[in-house]
Amino acid sequence: MANYRSIRDLDWVLLLVTVALSALGVLQIYSATLGTVWKDAWWKQCIYVALGLVAMWIVTQIDYHGYLGQVPVFYVLSIVSLIVTFFVGRQVFGSRRWIPLAGGFHFQTSEFVKLVIILLVARYLSELKRDQLESRDLLKLAALVGLPMVLVMRQPDLGTSLTYLPVLAGGIFLGGLRWQHMVAILVVVALLLPFAWFALKDYQKARLSTFVDPGRDPRGSGYQVIQSTIAVGQGGIWGRGVTKGSQTQLRFLPVPHTDFIFSSFAEEHGFVGVVVVLGLYFLLLMQIVQNAQAAPDKAGMYICMGVATLLLFHILVNVGMVVGRVPVTGIPLPLMSAGGSNTLSTFMMLGLVNNVRLRRFIS
Amino acid sequence: MTHIPIEPDEERLQLSHEPLLRDDTKFASGRIAAFQYVAVAVFLFLLVSFWQLQVQNQAEYSELAERNSIKYYPVLAPRGKILDRDGRVIVDNHSSFSLLLSRENLKFEHLKPIAEGLKLDYQDLLARVERYKSRPAYQPIIIKEELTPEDLAFVEAHRDPGTFPEMELLHAQRRLYPQDGLAAHVIGYVGEISEAELNSAEFARYDQGDIIGKAGIERQYNEHLMGVDGRRQVLVDNRGRERKVLGMKEAIPGQSLQLTIDLDLQVVAELAMENRKGAVVALDPRNGEVLAMVSRPAFDPNKFATRISSKDWKEIVANPDNPLLNRAIQAQLAPGSTFKPIMALAGLETGFADETTRVVCPGGATFYGRYFKCWRKGGHGTVDIHRAVVHSCDVFFYHLGNRMGIDTIAGYAEMVGFGKKTGIDLPQEKEGLVPSSRWKMRTFRQKWYAGETISVAIGQGALTVTPLQLAAAIGGIASGGVWYRPHLVLNKTGAERPRKADLHVENVNQVIYGMWGVVNEGGTGASARLVGFEVCGKTGTAQLASNEFLKSTAKGRELKDNAWFVGFAPKNSPEIVVVALFEGGEHGNLAAPIVRDVIKAYYDKKYRRAPQPPRMASLFHGLRRPEL
Numbered sequence: 001m002a003n004y005r006s007i008r009d010l011d012w013v014l015l016l017v018t019v020a021l022s023a024l025g026v027l028q029i030y031s032a033t034l035g036t037v038w039k040d041a042w043w044k045q046c047i048y049v050a051l052g053l054v055a056m057w058i059v060t061q062i063d064y065h066g067y068l069g070q071v072p073v074f075y076v077l078s079i080v081s082l083i084v085t086f087f088v089g090r091q092v093f094g095s096r097r098w099i100p101l102a103g104g105f106h107f108q109t110s111e112f113v114k115l116v117i118i119l120l121v122a123r124y125l126s127e128l129k130r131d132q133l134e135s136r137d138l139l140k141l142a143a144l145v146g147l148p149m150v151l152v153m154r155q156p157d158l159g160t161s162l163t164y165l166p167v168l169a170g171g172i173f174l175g176g177l178r179w180q181h182m183v184a185i186l187v188v189v190a191l192l193l194p195f196a197w198f199a200l201k202d203y204q205k206a207r208l209s210t211f212v213d214p215g216r217d218p219r220g221s222g223y224q225v226i227q228s229t230i231a232v233g234q235g236g237i238w239g240r241g242v243t244k245g246s247q248t249q250l251r252f253l254p255v256p257h258t259d260f261i262f263s264s265f266a267e268e269h270g271f272v273g274v275v276v277v278l279g280l281y282f283l284l285l286m287q288i289v290q291n292a293q294a295a296p297d298k299a300g301m302y303i304c305m306g307v308a309t310l311l312l313f314h315i316l317v318n319v320g321m322v323v324g325r326v327p328v329t330g331i332p333l334p335l336m337s338a339g340g341s342n343t344l345s346t347f348m349m350l351g352l353v354n355n356v357r358l359r360r361f362i363s
Numbered sequence: 364m365t366h367i368p369i370e371p372d373e374e375r376l377q378l379s380h381e382p383l384l385r386d387d388t389k390f391a392s393g394r395i396a397a398f399q400y401v402a403v404a405v406f407l408f409l410l411v412s413f414w415q416l417q418v419q420n421q422a423e424y425s426e427l428a429e430r431n432s433i434k435y436y437p438v439l440a441p442r443g444k445i446l447d448r449d450g451r452v453i454v455d456n457h458s459s460f461s462l463l464l465s466r467e468n469l470k471f472e473h474l475k476p477i478a479e480g481l482k483l484d485y486q487d488l489l490a491r492v493e494r495y496k497s498r499p500a501y502q503p504i505i506i507k508e509e510l511t512p513e514d515l516a517f518v519e520a521h522r523d524p525g526t527f528p529e530m531e532l533l534h535a536q537r538r539l540y541p542q543d544g545l546a547a548h549v550i551g552y553v554g555e556i557s558e559a560e561l562n563s564a565e566f567a568r569y570d571q572g573d574i575i576g577k578a579g580i581e582r583q584y585n586e587h588l589m590g591v592d593g594r595r596q597v598l599v600d601n602r603g604r605e606r607k608v609l610g611m612k613e614a615i616p617g618q619s620l621q622l623t624i625d626l627d628l629q630v631v632a633e634l635a636m637e638n639r640k641g642a643v644v645a646l647d648p649r650n651g652e653v654l655a656m657v658s659r660p661a662f663d664p665n666k667f668a669t670r671i672s673s674k675d676w677k678e679i680v681a682n683p684d685n686p687l688l689n690r691a692i693q694a695q696l697a698p699g700s701t702f703k704p705i706m707a708l709a710g711l712e713t714g715f716a717d718e719t720t721r722v723v724c725p726g727g728a729t730f731y732g733r734y735f736k737c738w739r740k741g742g743h744g745t746v747d748i749h750r751a752v753v754h755s756c757d758v759f760f761y762h763l764g765n766r767m768g769i770d771t772i773a774g775y776a777e778m779v780g781f782g783k784k785t786g787i788d789l790p791q792e793k794e795g796l797v798p799s800s801r802w803k804m805r806t807f808r809q810k811w812y813a814g815e816t817i818s819v820a821i822g823q824g825a826l827t828v829t830p831l832q833l834a835a836a837i838g839g840i841a842s843g844g845v846w847y848r849p850h851l852v853l854n855k856t857g858a859e860r861p862r863k864a865d866l867h868v869e870n871v872n873q874v875i876y877g878m879w880g881v882v883n884e885g886g887t888g889a890s891a892r893l894v895g896f897e898v899c900g901k902t903g904t905a906q907l908a909s910n911e912f913l914k915s916t917a918k919g920r921e922l923k924d925n926a927w928f929v930g931f932a933p934k935n936s937p938e939i940v941v942v943a944l945f946e947g948g949e950h951g952n953l954a955a956p957i958v959r960d961v962i963k964a965y966y967d968k969k970y971r972r973a974p975q976p977p978r979m980a981s982l983f984h985g986l987r988r989p990e991l
């Protein structure tokens with residue numbers, strides 16, 4: 001199995017940044033859940049991170065071409081498990097996203113489908129022999145990604161399903177998009193938007209309209225955004241200190257350890273803390289991009305860029321939401337938000353990146 | 364960002380058995396660079412957003428955060444108690460909780476379960492919320508007062524953000540008034556300050572939501588009774604639970620107020636009035652202290668204690684007998700024959716009459732071409748001034764009035780205090796009316812006709828007085844021309860200087876003798892007689908039909924005569940003067956027993972030395988929780 005050169009070839013920068021972000025996440029989870037019913041979340045997160053590191057190592061062991069070969073199997077499994085989730089899933093906040101596991105843990109299928117989407121896009125695009133994508137290729141790929149997207153959207157979990165889109169978009173952009181196609185896609189999207197509005201659930205519409213004008217319903221759907229911006233704003237330059245943020249500690253901030261963890265972090269660590277963490281995320285992304293550039297083949301490059309695009313999307317949507325610049329969709333901040341499925345899937349994605357890196361010199 | 368190039372050498376080294384997997388990735392390098400630019404743009408966008416929130420607007424958001432978590436709750440100062448002259452409690456407070464609905468986060472679909480939880484009528488609640496629509500949203504609506512323990516349990520269990528966060532509890536000191544409207548008009552009531560009051564000078568220093576005195580003593584002495592609210596600064600979480608008290612300013616309770624009212628007398632007067640419409644006033648003429656003041660019909664001030672329901676308010680306002688009117692100081696009625704002692708005094712003082720004056724009463728007399736009847740059809744025969752008072756002979760006073768003329772009569776009426784406010788410490792006292800030639804010219808631009816004087820001479824015509832004015836006037840005459848300002852709050856620093864008139868003692872005694880005769884010589888007020896006590900008095904039957912100012916507006920029902928009786932005791936240096944009025948009472952001798960009962964109660968108490976056991980008072984009062 002040890003068909004890579006040495007442990008020194010692992011992406012240590014990537015690993016260190018990952019561990020640093022996870023540690024900051026655990027600290028913030030501890031602070032945000034102090035004295036609440038979730039006060040055990042921080043050590044659970046420690047376990048998830050440890051499990052994540054193990055999963056990352058396991059993912060690294062098998063040559064990524066092996067995964068690419070199994071994409072059809074993974075894909076069918078994904079579709080089946082999404083359908084299963086729909087029927088046996090545990091309903092939380094009105095949506096079925098989790099499959100119950102032994103020991104009180106729950107498995108969020110849609111998180112792991114992200115990996116399959118990345119591999120699917122990578123394999124599909126790397127097998128094309130053309131410099132530019134044809135309409136046929138585009139439609140086929142869009143249909144393949146679209147099916148799980150629709151299933152996740154029906155759970156309903158708009159946020160997670162939207163995360164599949166940047167992987168597809170980034171992939172076809174790298175694969176060579178004709179400008180005619182670009183225009184066509186834009187036109188189709190523009191035409192579909194009004195219909196999309198009717199497809200949205202009421203709470204999703206409310207989120208969108210309060211994004212445009214949060215003051216419209218300050219105690220209702222605009223509440224989260226308003227409280228989040230207050231938390232961020234009062235953090236100031238240096239922050240209020242760990243466990244000292246009033247918005248977090250007095251629970252004005254909704255879910256301060258999961259979706260709004262960065263708001264809570266920004267309140268307690270201030271602009272300085274924000275710069276440090278955003279810097280770490282930027283470093284992480286650039287490290288992944290560098291691995292893409294050094295990838296031994298197209299498939300490896302697509303995998304790395306898929307991961308990078310997905311993470312960038314997560315950061316933009318989550319952090320943008322925290323500062324009220326992006327509508328509330330309820331997707332977690334990778335590596336920092338508390339939650340097992342997302343933590344594991346993120347580590348596995350980074351495992352794929354390392355996997356590609358370790359095979360760049362293989363001859 | 365070190366770019367790791369793929370060595371061309373390595374490219375050539377690729378093995379032939381893996382031709383597909385070792386393809387070129389260079390084609391994408393420009394697009395990867397584009398991705399990097401997008402990433403830089405995203406991070407810059409996010410950083411700028413944070414910069415704006417955290418560095419540029421930090422102060423603003425800190426303030427918002429503070430407003431979230433730091434709440435100022437008023438610590439309501441209890442109002443001072445109101446006591447009677449013996450220190451017995453008339454008005455007290457009790458602690459109660461009210462439920463507010465905050466309208467900023469009110470959800471209409473929550474109203475039904477809230478109404479069910481608090482056992483309120485849903486339609487009523489809905490209507491109430493609708494009514495508040497035009498008010499600013501920060502003003503909450505009080506939807507239930509006097510919460511029961513079950514209500515409190517419901518509120519505590521459901522006010523979290525997930526259920527009904529619009530519910531807020533307000534702890535208040537609620538005013539507890541006597542039952543059955545005892546002394547309701549004297550005490551008045553409290554209520555939330557209105558928009559109009561906030562803009563008036565009298566209440567300018569109070570704030571929105573303050574509970575202030577609206578009528579009676581509560582209003583007159585509002586400043587004394589009302590304490591200064593304190594303030595608690597607390598740190599609360601998103602459920603409004605207190606986490607920490609940050610600061611505390613204690614409330615300064617209002618001071619209590621001791622009235623001149625004697626509950627024992629008040630209760631006797633209230634009971635004596637039964638369900639009649641009218642008023643009773645008892646004064647101590649030696650100092651102007653009001654011992655009892657009753658106005659009927661009364662209202663229940665407890666219904667006003669915090670906020671009156673619209674149903675109760677409509678009921679009170681729609682009542683044609685106007686229960687809110689304090690008849691003791693606001694009913695302006697012709698005094699009828701109770702004016703005769705003042706006429707007699709005026710006649711004696713001006714020399715138009717003396718002991719030797721005799722008038723023959725054949726049952727009426729003609730003046731200026733009009734026949735004026737005496738109340739007694741057969742006439743009184745030959746009467747002197749004493750018999751004229753005792754038997755209330757109208758003809759005697761027609762002649763006397765005719766001789767004196769209106770302006771002399773008006774002068775004496777004004778001397779005893781008619782036509783202007785007595786200055787009692789109650790709001791909205793009325794002044795009555797003393798007609799004179801100047802008054803007529805000023806009001807109607809007409810000359811006074813001498814014929815009009817005849818009616819005024821027997822207390823009819825345009826002359827009107829309030830029961831309090833009459834009590835004060837007769838009390839002052841009986842004291843030899845010394846008028847103290849009537850007042851309701853016990854003056855501990857000593858009496859005010861009275862108003863004095865230079866009257867001849869023998870004239871005053873003549874009038875008093877006449878009033879003694881009314882009660883004790885088989886006069887019109889014989890039913891006021893108390894064996895062993897020298898009760899003096901005068902009946903009065905004011906004919907509304909002859910009052911031209913009421914005639915135009917009077918309804919048929921009101922055409923019944925008003926019965927007056929004014930009495931005092933003892934004959935020399937009187938200690939108590941009582942006026943009883945009942946509207947539609949037909950004849951003055953029906954009011955006499957009420958006065959007798961009050962005077963009797965006064966003596967009963969005086970000679971028993973010890974104050975009456977509070978049995979009577981508790982009959983009315985009793986510190987029960989008022990029903991809502």
